[in-house]
Amino acid sequence: MGDRTRAHTGAAGGATTADRPSSVRNVVLVGHSGSGKTTLVEALAQTAGAVNRAGRIEDGTTLSDYDEIEHRQQRSVQLSLVPVEWAGCRVNLLDTPGYADFVGELRAGLRAADAALFVVSAAQEADAVAGATRAVWEECAAVGMPRAIVVTHLDTARTPFDEMVRVCGEVLGGDDPDAVLPLHLPVHGPEGPDGHAPLTGLTCLLTRQVFDCSSGERRERPPDDTQRAPLRAARDRLIEGIIAESEDETLMDRYLGGAEIDVASLVEDLERAVARGTFHPVLAAAPAAEGARQGVGTVELLDLVTGGFPTPSERPVPGVTPLHGASRPVPSCDPDGPLIAEVVKTSSDPYVGRVSLVRVFSGTLRPDETVHVFGRGLTDPAHEARPFHEAEVRVGALSAPFGKQQRPLTSCAAGDLACVAKLGTAETGDTLSDPDLPLLLDPWTTPDPLLPLAIEAHSKADEDKLSQGLARLVAEDPTMRLEQNQDTHQLVLWCLGEAHQDVALDRLRNHYGVQVDAVPHEVALRETFAAPSTGRGRHVKQSGGHGQYAICEIDVEPLPAGSGVEFVDKVVGGSVPRQFISSVEKGVRAQAARGVVAGHPLVDVRVTLRDGKSHSVDSSDAAFQTAGALALREAAADTRIRFLEPVDEVRVLVPDDYVGPVMSDLSGRRGRVIGTEQSGSGRTLVRAEVPELEIDRYAVDLRSLSHGAGRFDRAYARHEAMPPQLAERLGKRRENRPDDT
Known part of the structure; x- marks a missing residue:
């Protein structure tokens, strides 16, 4: 395990300075909307002693009280960081929105993390694991990011735990479903009047002990007679899965020969396999019942994070490009190395101003030091909304966010995350480096926003503040794009979906004091x-x-x-x-x-x-x-005047099951399907030419049509003559057209 700190089951560690990468774990929580990620983060914080039994911080607030937009929207809309201490480690829990409109926040979380917890809900249909969750899983697999799975809502389950494990193995395990196996079996209490059986404990497959939380405290006991048979079968399969990933080639022969493999060796091999990203354990978890000190499965989950997930030094630093003729350094997660850090999120505080969440990949970031800030945006660098920019900026105060609180930090070493106040005009995706060795980190990818929102200032007073508000909005969120259309003279904010649009308008109104009106989006005819x-x-x-x-x-x-x-x-x-x-x-x-x-x-x-x-x-x-x-x-x-409409070349990537409905839908939009081709396992790329008038809301419609599993891109192809019946409706505007002379 290298320099990884060993976790000690059931004991929360004291405060750590996180001055060494070995004492840091950066974990992003990923999952479908409603899967229970935020509730799980709060349960982990409670188990670690960061909040009390009522789920409150010392100032009386909860972790979710800090964001008013999320309360108004009734959903998570942005990446949030919750640092907790466990077994001598600082665990940075990165909670991401589950709704597809906020995938930009998810990508930022993936960039900042070294491992991922995929949260799936047993209360949702089993196919909720597929679609967008599978796409993110494959993204993590492509970069070798370690992953584990947490099953929630087992007390109100539509799908039993063993069925959820099977589905996760088939959908996420790919060619090796045996790489997705449970570490524990859930223990349920008696059914209540509503027919739901609460989750009261877990049976550990390796130690063959039951951790019973039915009394409100975590107690260890042997399994009863009804639990021994399923435990034996699941344990045998788990051990075989662990041994298959072991570096000890004699272990399988010993096991098949009837030798008893000691638990310590199995745990060590398990943690190695998890850290390498070749084995993906499945755990069950539930928040604490009222009055209980900790939830079910939260101790086991924290132990897995600190013992099995990699340290920042075990993950590669993103590629860097030296600037202005500087020599190319060899990036490593060394607190004493050259400074390489990145702004993974930008937000605005009404009192502090702009606040940047920064991941430090190398070196140490300290307050009052001068850093070189360079950014080229996360989209096309030639785009006017994302120009190249650089400056030398003095670092403001460092802090660790915790709900509404900002807890001061004296420094942020390699591998850790911190919030930086007043980092000049730094935007999401910008690189921070030493002024004597200016560097640029390779950018991460973000989806192209394809849903237009045409806006106008509500009044003259709003018009004066609009440009500044919009500039700050797109600087904070790289998945928004601002366009001043030269043909229609409309101001268009391109977003990822309707919820994304709602949040943009909410931020303009409540964060920046700008009232805007949404107007119909016009296509450049x-x-x-x-x-x-x-x-x-x-x-x-x-x-x-x-x-x-x-x-x-x-x-x-x-x-x-x-x-x-x-x-x-x-x-x-x-x-x-x-x-x-x-x-x-x-x-x-x-x-x-x-x-x-x-x-x-x-x-x-x-x-x-x-x-x-x-x-x-x-x-x-x-x-x-x-x-x-x-x-x-x-x-x-x-x-007779003929109207010409723009036609886009559209490329739609969907699972094979949705190819027929997608092609029918495109044809109904006056589209011409050019062809299809296979694109990886179980996916098809559909290419078509579709008039822009017909795909204004395609970002929303495709999501509904493909259950969130499809994505598309579009590029202008040409202008073509509009059908006469549509042109006739537009021609009726002729008699009302003002005199241009």
Whole structure:
């Protein structure tokens, strides 16, 4: 186990300075919404003595009292850190939202952690393990992150524990379901009037002892007669699974020969296999009953975390790139090494201001020191919402969050996490390093937000604060993208789902004091001529003094897609003076940019100026610009205008079971399915071309269609002619269109 601190069952350790990576465990809790992650974190904190029997901190608040948005939304919406002490270790519990809209917070938790606890609820349907949970499991497997599984809600179970273990083995174990096995069997009390049997204890398969919590205290006793047979069968399978992962090649022969393998050797091999990420134990847990000191299974879970999960020094540091010609260091989790840290979360405190949750990968972070901050965002670095940025910043106060409290820290060594106040303009994903050795950590990936929310300031006062509020919002949450659409002139906030949108509006309103109104999102349409036409623009005005005189005649003809707007001069005889030819072109192009029917830009036409008239005194640049615009509008009035809609290339990745419904749904959206291809085990990639008008809410609809297991991306392909029936509805706006002259 290297320098891993050995856990001592049932004994909570005292405070630790966490100045060595060997005394730190960073664990992220992952699971479906409603699986009980937050309740489990509170139960672990209670068992570790961080909160009292009523689940409260010394100031009388609970761990979940600190976030008002979560109370209003009635769900976890952000990553939260709860540090506890156990068996001489500092255990950083990273609680993540289970709802798919907040997967960005989950990815941040995975970045900050060295191991993962997957929380599944026996009160939910067994297939809740699949879908999004399986996708995250595979992400962890790809980077070799150790994982364990915790089954909750066994007192109200729809699915028995043994069935949950089987499902987890099949869905998460992949080709090796024997790598997903229980360490304990649950013990239930008598059924109550509601038909539910409370979880009162656990039977340890290795020690063959029952940890009974039915009295409110954890007591050890031997199993009774009804428990011995299932214990024996499950124990044999567990031992075989542990031995299969053992580095001792003689162990299997000894076991098959009838030798009794001592428990200490089995525990050591188990912990090695868990730390390597090749064996995934399943545990059962339940919060403490009223008045009880600790919950069922929480001691066993903390023992597994401290004894079996890896230390930060046993996990690789993410790749780094030296900046400005600096030498490339060899990253290692060394408190005395060069500083390499990362902002994994940014939040705003009404009193402190911006607070950054930082994971230190190397070196030691201290208050009042100067660090180099470099960021390139977590999406396309060329995107205007995520520009490259760097600065040298003085580190503010360090603290460890605990509910509403911020407990001061004197330093944060390699492997640990801390909150940093007033870290300049640092954003989520930024790298902190020594100013003499500036570095950049390889960024983690975040999903592209694909659900648009068009917003407007509610009042003039809100308009003045809107840009600053939105800038802070996207700096805190890299899964939001801000766009000022040049075609529709709308301000669009791209989110991951409707709940994500609700939280964004809530934060703008309550954190930044900005009231905004959501307005219908507009798609960037185009207009073009369906057939050739002619137009005459006459702008003649005389109101005393210098008048305005300009007449021009034009021909307009459609061009192939992608041609833009061409302007051709075929004036003969000087009917339009040479100096005013460019004025007509300016007027035509300005009107084309404004559109000729419904306010969408006109494209793919050739405009030919063939004749006109001028006045030696009253003609001017402005007059001929106006005449050119009028001529184009008149030409449009005498022919049919065709609307062009943007078409996206859409790639949908779904489990094989949902390929048929997804293809049918895309066809119903006027989509053209281009093809399908296998993409890994049990998944299919569906490629299609779909009009943007039909996929505005596809992020929400696909989640419903695929039970949260599907994801997609989209990219602009081209503009195509809109069906006549849709174009007719848009054309009705023509009579209400304001005069652009």
